[in-house]
Amino acid sequence: MTITNYDNRRQYSGDGSTTTFSFSPPFTTQTDLVVQVQAADGSLTTKVLGTDYIISGPPYTAGGTVTMAAAPALTTTLIIYRDVSLTQPVDLQDGGPLPAGTVNRALDRITMWGQRLREMADRAFANATQTMAGLMSATDKYKLDNIEAGAQVNVVTSVAGKTGTVSLFKADVGLGNVDNTSDVNKPVSTAQAAADALALKVAQNLNDLSSKATARANLGVAIGTDVQAFNARLADIAGIAWQQGDVLYHNGTALVRLAAGTSGQFLRTSGVGANPVWASVPGGGDMLRANNLSDVANAATARANIGAGTGNGSVTSVAMTVPSFLSISGGPITTGGTLTIGLSGTALPIANGGTGLTAVGADGTFLTSQSGTASWVSIQQMRAPDLWVQDERATGTSGDASSTSAGVFVPATLNTVKRNVIAGASVASNIITLPAGVYYAKWKNPLHAHASSAQGSSQQKTRLRDVTNNITLGVGDGNSFSSGAPDILATLLSLGTAYFTLSAPATVALHRVSPTHASTMFGVATGFAEVEVYAVLEIWKVS
Structure with a gap:
């Protein structure tokens, strides 16, 4: 560039x-x-x-x-x-x-x-x-730029009209009225003194106001308009130690407290010039609503007083109110007549002592109720379990092999739900979920056992287990057999029952245990034309 x-x-x-x-x-x-x-x-x-x-x-x-x-x-x-x-x-x-x-x-x-x-x-x-x-x-x-014009002159010809050796006095420079007085002793001008006289003094605590009433009005605290004027009766109230139920009254001199009376008393005045007192009803006190007039002093007199006497009075009007499931007709009765009471529908609710049903069941049926619902059922239906689940397999398919170590329980296979009418109950992966309630259960579990001189004995045991809370609800019978040579094959059947209560929803399972032997399994196939059934669990919900 x-x-x-x-x-x-x-x-x-x-x-x-x-x-x-x-x-x-x-x-x-x-x-x-x-x-x-x-x-x-x-x-x-x-x-x-x-x-x-x-x-x-x-x-x-x-x-x-x-x-x-x-x-x-x-x-x-x-x-x-x-x-x-x-x-x-x-x-x-x-x-x-x-x-x-x-x-x-x-x-x-x-x-x-x-x-x-x-x-x-x-x-x-x-x-x-x-x-x-x-x-x-x-x-x-x-610095040079900020020097004022004319400041450079350095020749003084006179001071305040004086030349030579000059002595200056305050009057020479227009300060004749100035005194060298300390600040605390300096006087103020007449105008300032007048202005100060109009100001409030701190030491007076507002006592030097021109009009206290006007000042209160300006502040929004005018007596009788914005705030209550002082009254000795207010002091009386302020000095009282109150408790719930106390009554305030004037005793002729001051407002005082009357402590709460006892239950059932009433406040009775004693006329002008006397103080009120707590009093009780003569003859035993108040009549209580819960007694339904049984505490009147004289029932006959009471009937006569209300025009409902026996033989010497008449009922002038009768009306009745009945529950919603009943109906009433023919009222009110004023001189004579008939009241008719009947069901408003066709069934009396179970909660009110009825069946909840509109018709009688067939011959040989029974009335039963579950979860607030009534029904007529046969003896066979009454025996059917509410939840019925079992190990069901195709024809020719044997049950699970016995493959656990001795003393170790495992869940039984329950793969088919035959019946489930319990609201909130379900079955998944051999585990049954039950709602809170009281239950009765029974079960059976087969074991196809093999005993020989080489393998020794075969045994099995079952139990119903609360998996959620890790507790046993019931134990089935244990059975076993042993044999020497020759080999023996047999089927053992463990049966069990349980009655139990669940305070909250929980999961339960049927457990079983047997030793590990060859040819030992929980059920052996027959090969006939129907499905094979092995473990069975039935549960009834009692309440």
Whole structure:
């Protein structure tokens, strides 16, 4: 590039908002520029590249733009000038190439040095002007600029009309009325004293108000309008220690407390000039609602008093109210008539002592209720379990092999639900989920056993287990047999029953245990034309 002008500096007045400033003279790298902020007193602060400002570019053949992190204040001046470091980075080799760009950059760098040196020389030997400090420091120029016009005169011809050795008195300078009095003893003007007289004094605690009533009204606490005026009776109430049931009354002098009376008493006045007292009903006290008039002193007199006497009175009107499941007709009766009471529907609810059904069952059936619902069932239906589940397999398929270690219970396979009328009950993966209630259960489990002199005896045992709470609900009978040679095959059947209560929903399972022997399994297939059935569990929900 070429440098055709002597141009090395830019200055901008701060306005507190502008942050972007142009620098048109060319330069080679960002570190060639120096950015300073000059305060109103002439002091300079050099800013840091990358922290206080950034420079757009490169290249910088046509200058660049300086962007300040914070806008220079209104009374400051932003100064940007070029100050190339005094180094020579170009190294040309003997007999090597002589690139024009490299040579131009070296010459540009020398030119920039020269312009910077000339600027420094001009500023070092220049006289001070309104815009440049010249030979003096910036601080001295600031002091000089702020000297008032005419202050440079240093010849005094007279003082207050006096010449020679002058002695001045307060009257000579227009201060004849001034006294050298301490602050605490200084008097105030007549006008100030009048103003002070109108102000409230702290020590008076508002006693110096012109009108206390007006002040209360202005504050919204006017007596009788906004607040209650003082009354000795209010003091009486404030001094009473109250308890629930107490009564307030005036004893002729003050308001006082009458402690609560005993249960059933009433408050009786004693006339003017006397205090009220607690009293009881003569003849034994109040009649109680729960007694249904059995506590009247004389039943015959009571009947006569209400016109319902026997033989000497008549009932003038009778009306009745019955439960919703009943109906009534023929009332009210005023002189004579008949009341008819019957069912509002066709069935009396179980909760009210009825069957809940509208018709009698067939011959040989029984009335039963479950979960609030009544029905007529046969003896066969009454014996059917509420939940019936079993191990059911295809024809020719034997039961599970006995493959557990001795003494270890395992769940029996229960893969087919034959009946389930228990609300909330379910069967999954040999586990039965039951709702809370009282239950009766019975079960059976076969074991096809093999006993020989080599294998010894075969045994089995079953139990019904509450899996959720880890407790046994019932245990089936255990059975076993043993034999020497020759081998013996037999089927053992474990039967069991249980009666149990579940206070919350729980899961139960039928468990079984037997030793591990070859040819020993929980049921052997017959191969006949029907399905094979092995373990069976039946459960009745009692309540």
